[in-house]
Amino acid sequence: MLRLLVVLLLVVVFALGAALGYFNSQNVQFDYLFGSVQVRLVVLVVATVLVSALLTLLLCAGRLLGLAAELRRVRRELRNAETELKNLRNLPQGPGR
Numbered sequence: 001m002l003r004l005l006v007v008l009l010l011v012v013v014f015a016l017g018a019a020l021g022y023f024n025s026q027n028v029q030f031d032y033l034f035g036s037v038q039v040r041l042v043v044l045v046v047a048t049v050l051v052s053a054l055l056t057l058l059l060c061a062g063r064l065l066g067l068a069a070e071l072r073r074v075r076r077e078l079r080n081a082e083t084e085l086k087n088l089r090n091l092p093q094g095p096g097r
Contacts, residue, residue, distance in 0.1 A: 021042040024045070
């Protein structure tokens with residue numbers, strides 16, 4: 001059921017994208033730092049979304065790599081603490097205990 005909803009949502013998104021492309025096919029002047037160019041409006045919108053998504057992925061990847069390194073460090077500390085605790089539990093008991 002969930003898979004069907006996801007597929008349906010994707011079909012709706014693609015249909016809206018196709019409609020957006022069809023109704024916004026006129027050329028626009030795109031001015032950038034080194035010049036300008038005539039491009040279709042839908043191409044400009046799609047390119048902007050793609051560049052934004054790539055930049056977001058890069059920023060998230062950096063954060064995820066940092067969190068993965070911290071997770072490895074914390075797991076190593078936990079393993080060391082568990083080993084120390086196991087060693088303390090296995091110490092022989094003294095005669096007064």
